[in-house]
Structure formats: structure tokens, C-alpha cells
Amino acid sequence: MSIQVIINLVVFVGLIVFLTRFKRPKFSLSRQVLAGLITGLAFGFGLQFVYGGESEVVAGTLEWTNVVGNGYINLLKMVIMPLVLVMMIAAVVRMHKIAALGKIGGMVVLILIGTTMIAAFVGILMASTFGLTAEGLTEGAREMARADTLIARQAATADLGLADMLVRFIPSNVFHDLTGARPTSVIAVVIFGVLFGIAALLVSAEDPARGESIKHFIETVSAIIMKLVHLVMALTPFGILALMTKVVAGSNAADILNLISFIAASYVAILIMFGVHGLLLRLNGVDVIAYYRKVWPVLTFAFGSRSSAATIPLNVETQISELNVPQPVANLAATFGATIGQNGCAGIYPAMLATMMAPVMGIDPLTVGFIVKLVAIVAISSFGIAGVGGGATFAALVVLPAMGFPVTIVALLISIEPLIDMARTALNVNGSMTAGVITGRYLKDLPVEAVEADGQALGAD
Secondary structure, rough: OOOOHHHHHHHHHHHHHHHHOOOOOOOOOHHHHHHHHHHHHHHHHHHHHHHOOHHHHHHHHHHHHHHHHHHHHHHHHHHHHHHHHHHHHHHHEEEEOOOHHHHHHHHHHHHHHHHHHHHEEEHHHHHHHHOOOOOOOOOOOOHHHHHHHHHHHHHHHHOOHHHHHHHOOOOHHHHHOOOOOOHHHHHHHHHHHHHHHHHHHHHHHHHHHHHHHHHHHHHHHHHHHHHHHHHHHHHHHHHHHHHHHHHHOOHHHHHHHHHHHHHHHHHHHHHHHHHHHHHHHHHOOHHHHHHHHHHHHHHHHHHHOOOOOOOOOHHHHHHOOOOOHHHHHHHHHHHHHHOOOOHHHHHHHHHHHHHHHHHHHHHOOHHHHHHHHHHHHHHHHHHHHHHHHHHHHHHHHHHHHHHHOHHHHHHHHHHHHHHHHHHHHHHHHHHHHHHHHHHHHEEHHOOOOEEEOOOOOOOOO
């Protein structure tokens, strides 16, 4: 370990000590997260300015700062499966009518898929407006290596239809899925939790006394799991510091400048979709400014971690405690939103890539036929994308071949992928929370005995 790396790590430890000053009651979680974000950005830019993005000193520094960042992500992943299982069981047990589960789940999925279709249209529009095309993209050794890997992965997913993906959602061994061993493990655990909860409801209907015992046990376990989540969330500022340091210090300035148009178009498309979410919330009587103020810590963490799944605990906690979304709805929205209908990764990204490839293939991307076909394919793939691993890359591996396009364009954008993926992940998570809030408002139209709602969705001023 060089002396420069040691000095950098001493500075990093000093920044952690500095962030502990914000661990006081007068500082909200949003302020703590903001402090971690700004500190990470400053430290990352400092490393870039002094050493450059591809320096061995930076690599050596990130090797150790990643212990904090990756360790935090692992702790979050540790609580995901127990949280999903217990919360899904609790969500169903709290319902007095099983039919309400279908209505809530159906509406959450409908909103997620619907907004993803809108996101695909926005992606097409932005790629065309900025004049983006696949022609002229630089193809170096790193991109060629990535292209070979993508082609191999495409071959593995080529024979997977939507029916095959749906079958993979169904758990054959829940203990195996609780380890997160499969790409579809989260959905599999959700399905098991729903079925377990339905069985508990049926037992409660047959034996009310036993039903009270079941409900008490589930509530106790839920309280323990949420306390565990709170313990992990207390580390959020330090995790964000390390994660943002990695993203900023590990980026290549030349690659960013070379592909600045694609980055700008992607961020404009993402901002438009945040506006679409806000419009949908406002149409349902929600104070949009108050909403974004409350979800800011969640979006910040999603931005830094680039993981929708790792954001599930904070997503659920914020929906319940800050947005007053009923617990059953919050659990369904956060879990489904991490695997189905991701607006950024499964909507905007593959649509932009397909639009960029169309002119190269002699197709006008602004024709009605092309737009309708692409949006329809995006909608279908966004529902089943978790079956092949999830994420923007695999969404592209499904959408591009379905449109008759090669997948090599994905490899050409590898150098700027982290910078865009941060915002895409934040959009994915916001889409799930939007679905939760809107569905929570929809509960007003259900019979009061159908669902035990702990509160109402965020109201308008």
C-alpha cells in the first residue's frame, strides 16, 4: 500500500468521523443522507483532480473505501429477504378479504407497467430530439470484450419467452430462494409469502382464537425485522459516502465528454418521467412538493447504491412512516417495483438504444408502427425482465433482438453506464413509491372491512 493511498484513507476516515456529527436527533435522515452525498462527491472529485480516474492510487483507495460501501449494501441485502417474507405475510394477514389482495396487487402492477410504457415513449422522443445514433460510437478493447460477453448472454436468453419467465417466478424451494440464489428469488419469496398469508387467513377464519395468536406472532416478528432495518439504516450516511466516492472517482472524464449527448438525453428523459410521476400524484390529490421532500432520502440512496432491491427496506419504511401508505400496499409496491416495470432500466434505456439503432438499420424511428411495436415490446419485457437477471442491460438484451437489432450498442456505452444507472435506479424506485401512494388513495374506494389501512396517502394542501 503506497503512502498516497494511506493518506487518502486517513482523509476518508476523517470524513466518516465528520459525518457522525450529523447522527443527532436534530438532523433528519434526509439531512444525513445529503451530507453523505455531498461529502462523497467532494472526496471523489478530489481523487479525480489529484490522481486521475485510472490511477493506481485511486484504484488502491477505492479497494478499501469499497469495504464500507459494499459492506453497507450487503447488510441491506441481508435484510431484504426476511423483510419481504415477513412483510408480505403481514400484509395478507392484515387483510380481511382475500379479494382485496388481487385488487391491490393488480393496480400496483398496472401502474408500474403503464408508467414504463410512458417512459419508453419518452426515451424514443429524447433520443430523436437529441439526434442520437449508433453511428460513430467508439469501440475499444474494453467495449469489444463487453460485446463478446453480451452476445454470450443473449444466446442464453434467446429462447426465453414470457411464459418461461413467468414460470421462473414460482418457487420450487423457498429456502433456496431465501438465499437470493436466483434472479427471480424476490418475486418467488413474495409469492410464497402471499400464499402463506392466505393460508393463515383461512386458518383464522376457521379458528378465531388461533387467528389472534397468528396475528400477534406476525406483528411481533414484523416489529423485530423493522428494528433490524432501522439499525442498518443508521449506517446510511457512511454507505452513501463510500458509494458516491466510488462512482465519481472511478469515472473517466474523456469517456464522459465523448458521450455527453447520450448522458444529457438520458437525464432529460429521466427528469421528464419524474414530472410524469408528479403529475399522476397530483391528479390523485397528492401534494407533490411534500411527497418529494419525504422521499428524498430514498431517492438519494437509490442514486448512490444503483440497486432497487437494496432500496426495498428504506422504500417500505418511507411509504409506511412518511407517506402513510397502508403496509400491505407499501410491501407490494416496493417489492414489485424492484422487479417489474422499472421505468428507467426497462423503459427509457432500451427504448433509447432501439431508437439509436433504427437509422443504422434503415428504419425511421418516428413512424407510428415503430413506436407502437417498441412500446409494446418494452411493456412485455419489463414484466418478465427479472426472469433473466433484471437491470437495464438485460432489458436491452430482450428488447433489441425482439426489434431485430444487434446488442453490441450496449457494450459501446459501458464507460458511462454507472453515471446514468444512478438516475435510472432512482427513477425505478420513485415509480414503485408512486404506485404505492396512488394505490393507497385507491383504497378509499374499497370496503373499509377489506383492508386495515394504517393511514391515508399524502394529502394535498
